[in-house]
Amino acid sequence: MSHRMFLRSLYRLQNLSRSSSNVNPKHAVLAAFQPLLQNRPYANTPQPAASASSVNQTELAKFAAIADSWWDVEGPFKPLHIMNPTRLAFIRSTLCRHFGKDPFSARPFEGLKFVDVGCGGGILSEPLARMGASVTGIDAVEKNIKIARLHADLDPVASSIEYRCTTAENLVEDHMKFDAVIASEVIEHVADPAEFCKSLSALTVSNGATVISTINRSMRAYATAIVAAEYILHWLSKGTHQWSSFLTPEELVLILQRTSISVEEMAGFAYDPLTGQWSLSDDIGVNFIAFGVKNSQ
Amino acid sequence: MSRLIATRRLVSNIFVPRLATRAFCTDAPAKLNDVPSGSHFNKEPEGDERFMNDVPQHDIAIVGGGMVGMALACSLASMPLTKHLSIAIIDSNPALSNGPLIKKDDPPDPRVSTVTPATISLFKDIGAWEHVEQHRHAYFDKMQVWDYTGFGYTKYNARDADKDVLGCVVENKVLHKSLLSCLQNKDFNSTIYPTRLSSLSLPTRSVSSAGGSVSSTSSKNLANLAKLDLSDGTNLYAKLVVGADGSKSRVRELAGIKTTGWNYSQSAVICTVEHPTENFCAWQRFLPAGPIALLPIGDNFSNIVWTMSPKDASNHKIMNEVDFVKAVNHALDSGYGPRPESRVFGGDVLSSFFRPDVTSSVHERFEPPPKVVRLVSDRMAFPLSLMHANQYASKRMVLIGDAAHTVHPLAGQGVNMGYGDVSSLSNVIADGVAVGSDIGEVTLLKKYEAERKTANIAMMAVLDGFQKAYSVDFGPINILRAAAFNGANVFAPLKRNIISYASGERRLPFLS
Numbered sequence: 001m002s003h004r005m006f007l008r009s010l011y012r013l014q015n016l017s018r019s020s021s022n023v024n025p026k027h028a029v030l031a032a033f034q035p036l037l038q039n040r041p042y043a044n045t046p047q048p049a050a051s052a053s054s055v056n057q058t059e060l061a062k063f064a065a066i067a068d069s070w071w072d073v074e075g076p077f078k079p080l081h082i083m084n085p086t087r088l089a090f091i092r093s094t095l096c097r098h099f100g101k102d103p104f105s106a107r108p109f110e111g112l113k114f115v116d117v118g119c120g121g122g123i124l125s126e127p128l129a130r131m132g133a134s135v136t137g138i139d140a141v142e143k144n145i146k147i148a149r150l151h152a153d154l155d156p157v158a159s160s161i162e163y164r165c166t167t168a169e170n171l172v173e174d175h176m177k178f179d180a181v182i183a184s185e186v187i188e189h190v191a192d193p194a195e196f197c198k199s200l201s202a203l204t205v206s207n208g209a210t211v212i213s214t215i216n217r218s219m220r221a222y223a224t225a226i227v228a229a230e231y232i233l234h235w236l237s238k239g240t241h242q243w244s245s246f247l248t249p250e251e252l253v254l255i256l257q258r259t260s261i262s263v264e265e266m267a268g269f270a271y272d273p274l275t276g277q278w279s280l281s282d283d284i285g286v287n288f289i290a291f292g293v294k295n296s297q
Numbered sequence: 298m299s300r301l302i303a304t305r306r307l308v309s310n311i312f313v314p315r316l317a318t319r320a321f322c323t324d325a326p327a328k329l330n331d332v333p334s335g336s337h338f339n340k341e342p343e344g345d346e347r348f349m350n351d352v353p354q355h356d357i358a359i360v361g362g363g364m365v366g367m368a369l370a371c372s373l374a375s376m377p378l379t380k381h382l383s384i385a386i387i388d389s390n391p392a393l394s395n396g397p398l399i400k401k402d403d404p405p406d407p408r409v410s411t412v413t414p415a416t417i418s419l420f421k422d423i424g425a426w427e428h429v430e431q432h433r434h435a436y437f438d439k440m441q442v443w444d445y446t447g448f449g450y451t452k453y454n455a456r457d458a459d460k461d462v463l464g465c466v467v468e469n470k471v472l473h474k475s476l477l478s479c480l481q482n483k484d485f486n487s488t489i490y491p492t493r494l495s496s497l498s499l500p501t502r503s504v505s506s507a508g509g510s511v512s513s514t515s516s517k518n519l520a521n522l523a524k525l526d527l528s529d530g531t532n533l534y535a536k537l538v539v540g541a542d543g544s545k546s547r548v549r550e551l552a553g554i555k556t557t558g559w560n561y562s563q564s565a566v567i568c569t570v571e572h573p574t575e576n577f578c579a580w581q582r583f584l585p586a587g588p589i590a591l592l593p594i595g596d597n598f599s600n601i602v603w604t605m606s607p608k609d610a611s612n613h614k615i616m617n618e619v620d621f622v623k624a625v626n627h628a629l630d631s632g633y634g635p636r637p638e639s640r641v642f643g644g645d646v647l648s649s650f651f652r653p654d655v656t657s658s659v660h661e662r663f664e665p666p667p668k669v670v671r672l673v674s675d676r677m678a679f680p681l682s683l684m685h686a687n688q689y690a691s692k693r694m695v696l697i698g699d700a701a702h703t704v705h706p707l708a709g710q711g712v713n714m715g716y717g718d719v720s721s722l723s724n725v726i727a728d729g730v731a732v733g734s735d736i737g738e739v740t741l742l743k744k745y746e747a748e749r750k751t752a753n754i755a756m757m758a759v760l761d762g763f764q765k766a767y768s769v770d771f772g773p774i775n776i777l778r779a780a781a782f783n784g785a786n787v788f789a790p791l792k793r794n795i796i797s798y799a800s801g802e803r804r805l806p807f808l809s
Contacts, residue, residue: 073740081740088732104377106730127733154521155735275747 055140055167056191062240063120063189067143070121071151079235080123080185083269086278087184087289088127090267091211094291095180098209107132112179115203117168118186122148126158128182135161136178138171168199180209184289187214187252188245194255201259204294210261213289217246221286249284261292353488355385356736357726358525358535360494361542362388364410364469365698365715367476368423369539372723374485375423378730379723384487385533387525392473393489399432399474404673405594407567407601408469411579411709415801416716417465420475424483428475429467433595436462437579441664444583444767447635448779451786452661458796463579464709466592466600495528497538497551499693523693523737537737538694539722546700549686554696558684558703561764563587564610565681565706566603569594569674570625572667580666581707582629583767583778588707589628591666598673601625602706610678618672629666639663640783681705683761689750690742697722702753705764713801714753721748752804759798759806 069075093103101108110132116125119137121144129135129152139145145165152158164171168183181204183196190196197212204210215225222243229235247255253263267280269287357373359366370386373379386393412420420426440463443450455463480487500521522534540548549556563586570591576599580591587604594600603625605613613621630636639662684703689696698715725745729736766778785791798806 073738085728085732085734092732106378106381126735130733130735154518156518159518 056189059189060141064141064143066237067121067141067147070123070144070147076237077121077123079229082276083278083287084123084127086269086280087213088124090280090289090291091128091182092131094211094265095209098291098293099179105132109133113177114180114182115171115176115178117181117183117200117203118189119148119163120144122152122158122161122163124182124184125161125163126152126155129158129161130155133180136176137161137163138166138168139163140165140167168196168203172199172202176203177205178203178208179205180211182211184211184213185215187212187247188241193247193252194258197255197261198259201256201261201294204261206294206296208294210256210292210294211289212252212256212292213287214252215241215246215287216285217243217248217251218285221246224286249288249290252290256290256292260295260297262295263290263292265291352519352532352534353385354383354519354522354534355488356382356535357537357539358385358387358523358533359539359541360387360525360548361540361546361698361700362386362390362393362489363541363543363698364472364476364712365719366539366541367473367480368419368425368716368719369541369697369723370485370487371423371425371476371479371483372419372719373726374480374483374487376723376727378727380483380485382486382726382730382736384485385490385535386487387490387492387494387527389491389493389528391491392470393477394491399471401433405433405569405598405600406468406470407569407674407677409466409567409592409594409600410469410472410712411464411466411592412472412716413464413710413713413799413801414460414462416713419716419720423479425475425479428478429471432468432471432475434465434467434471435593435595436465437577437593438462439578440581441578441666442581442583443637443663443782444775444778445585445634446775446779447637448775449782449786450637450663451782451792452663453792453796454661455796457789458793458800460796460800463796463800466579466594468594490527490531490533492527492529492531494525494542494547494551496526497548497694498524498526499538499552499691501692536693536735537726537742540694540696540700541698542700544682544684544699544703546696548694549696549700552691552694554691555687556684557687558682560680560682561705562606563604563681563705564607564678566601566605566610566613566676566678568601568621568672568676569598570601570622570669571671571673572597572599573670574667576667578664578666580629582666584628584633585770588767589625590707590709591629591669592709599667599669601669603628604681604705604707607680614676614678621676622669622672625669629669636665637663640786683757685754685757689746690739692739693737695722695742695745701749702757704757704760707763707767708760708799710756710760710799714756717752717801717804718745718749721745755805 066076070077073081092108095101096103096108099109099112108131109128112133114128114133114135116122116128116135116137119125119139120141122137125135125137125148137145137148139148142165145163148161148163152161152163181200183200187193187196200210200212215221225246226241226243230238230240249266256263266284267289268282268284269278269289270281270283271278359370362370366386366388370384373382373384417426420429438455438461440453441450442453453463455461500523519534522536523538525533525535525538527533538548540546540552542548565587575597576591576593579593581588584605586606586609589601589603592600592602603613613624616624627633682703683705686696686701689701697718699711701718702714704711704714722745725741725748726736728744729738729741734741766774785795794806797803
C-alpha cells in the first residue's frame, strides 16, 4: 500500500515541478505528502461540520471499550505501563534541559503548566504531576476521564490534575496556552495529523515545548508493532493500530515545521525481550519520541 | 514518659504514643484527645508528612532499624532525589533513641561483621564510614584457608587482586551507631517509633472501580496506602513498607510471603579472644564438624566464629574458660589433623608452565594461626540455617537483608548481601522518584527484586555448595578439596576471581 502511495506522491511531485519552474522545492515535497496524509482510511467518514476536528470516532470506540482496565498493570494496557518510565525519562531529560531546571530535584517542573493530550486513564499525567507540574489532562472519551479522575483521587498529589473531556481544538478555541504540550501515542489514532499538530502548536506558548511520541511507518514497525504485538504476543488487541496511520519521523518533522515547531531531539524506544525492559536508544525505526520547541513569534 | 529532643538541628523525632499517659494520669480522657506533640515539635513539615484524621502518613516505613534498615534510611538521606521523602523507622530497640556511647576501652562485642570493600564504598557514599573509623575496626589484607586433613591450604592476599584490603571487621554495634550518627547529622525527615509492628494491611489491587463514590476522598486516599498498626496502639500510613526486621521478619509473615530453605544441623559459637600480639590476617580452618574462623578485630583481639553441632555448641558455651581456650587452640592448630606442608613453588615442570600467572601469595608459606591466650567476652551460640524468601516485593512492600535471605556465616557474606540490597533498593527508589512513579508500585519494586534475586541466589548457591562440600569426610572428597585448595592458591585468575567475587565487586560468580 505504501508503494502505491509513494509512486502517487512522486508523480505529483514531478507534475508540480513540471508545471511551474519557480516552485519552492520544499513546498513541492510537502504538497506531495499532502495526499498521503489525507489518504487515511477513516478520513472519509462524515465529520461534524461545526469544527474541523481531528477526532476519529472509530478509534474512540476502540478505547472506550477497554477503558476500565487502564490501571490494571497486567491488563490490556500492560505494554504502556512498562514503557511509561522510558518515555518519562526522555520527557524529564529534555524538558529539564529546555526549561533550565535542576535534574536532581524531585519536583523539577514546579510552576510549569503542562497539558497531556489524549491522556487516557492518566498514566502519563500522574507522574508529571508528581514531578511538580500543573497538569491538565484531556481526552475525547468520557469514560477515560472518569477513570482518570477516580485513580488520581487516590493520591493527593495527583488529585491536583485537571481532567477535561474535550479535544485539543476546543482548548485552542478557549485560548488556553501551556508551557509544554505532550501527546504521547495519540497521533496515530487521529483523523488528520496535520490539523492535530496545528492545534498542539496553538496550545504551546512561544518557546514552549511540544513532545510527541508515536510509531514509525516502517516495515520493521509493521513486523513488531502490528504482527508481533497484536497477532503473536497478544500485547495489544487486533486492530489497535493501523499501519497506514503511522507517521515517519521525517513526516512528523515536516508537519511540525509548518506549525512553527522545530524538532530539536528525537529518540527511539528499544525493547529487550530477555529482560522485558524498554530503554531509550538512537533507533527510531519502530517507536520514537520527538521533542520540539515552538518558535518565538 | 515522653521525652522530646528539642534541638533545632536534630530532625529524628521521637513519636509520642498517645496512650502511654493512660496509666499515670488522672485526667486520662483529656490527654487521649491531645494531638501527639512529638512529631512536629521544632519545624514545619516540609510538605511530605501529613496528618489525615490525626494519623501520620509517611512515604516509606522501614520496619526494623538494625544495621540494614538504618543503612537504607541513610542511603535515602544521602541522595538528592530521595532526601525529601518522609521516613518512619519502627524499632523497639532503645539504642535508637538514646544509644549508649560506645566506650573505647570496652572489650570487643562478639557480634561482629566482616564488611567487604563493596560495603565499605556504600558506607563512604552515604557518609557513615567516617563514623566507623572513629571506633574500633580492623582492616585485613591477608587470609589463610585450610582444613584438618593437611592436604592443602590457600593464602589470599589483597595484592593478588590489586587491592589494598580484603575487608574490614567491625562490631555490629559500631556499624549501627555509625549509621545512626550519620542519619542524625543529615537534614532528613525521619521519625523513630520505639515500638513493634503488630499488624499490617496492604491494599490488594489498584482501586479502579467506578463505584465507591460514597466514601470521602481522604479515606479513598488512605485505602490505597499501607496501614501499619503498632503494638503501642498507634497507627500510621505509608506508601511503601520495607521489611528490614531480620530472619524472623514480621513484615514477611504478615505479607504472607513464603520461604524456602533448610536448617543446617550446625550452630555457631561466637566470642572474642586475646592474643599476645596483634593479628592482621583472617584465618579459617575447616574441621569435620564445621569451620572455625579467627578474625582480627583490632588491638590484640580477635573474633571467633566456630561452627559445630548444636550439642557441642551448648557444651562449649558452658565449659570453663581455660578449657575453652585450650579447645580453641586445639581446633585452630594442634588438633584434628596435621598442618599442611608449605609448598614451595618452583623447580618442577608445572611451575615453569605457570610462572607468568602466579600471584605473589603463592610463595608464602603456611603459617600457623596465632595462639589464643584469653577469652574476653561471653560466648554466644545460635543455630544456622539457609533461608530465602520466594518473593522480595509485592504491592507496597519490599524485603531487604536477613528478612529476605539468611546464609551460613562461613564466608562472611550475610550482612554484605543485605547491604547490596540497600544499594539496589535506594537506586530503584531514586529512579522511580525521577520519573514520578508511585514508589509503592509493584512494577518498580520488581526491578529491585529482579536485580537482587539473581545475585543473592548465586551467592547462596556458592556458599551452600561450600558448606556441603566441607561436611563430608570421605577420602576421595578430601583429595578433591585439597586439589581445590591448591588450585585456588596457584591459579592466579581463579584466585583473583574468588577475591573479587567475595569483595562484592561482581554480582555473579564466573561471569565478568
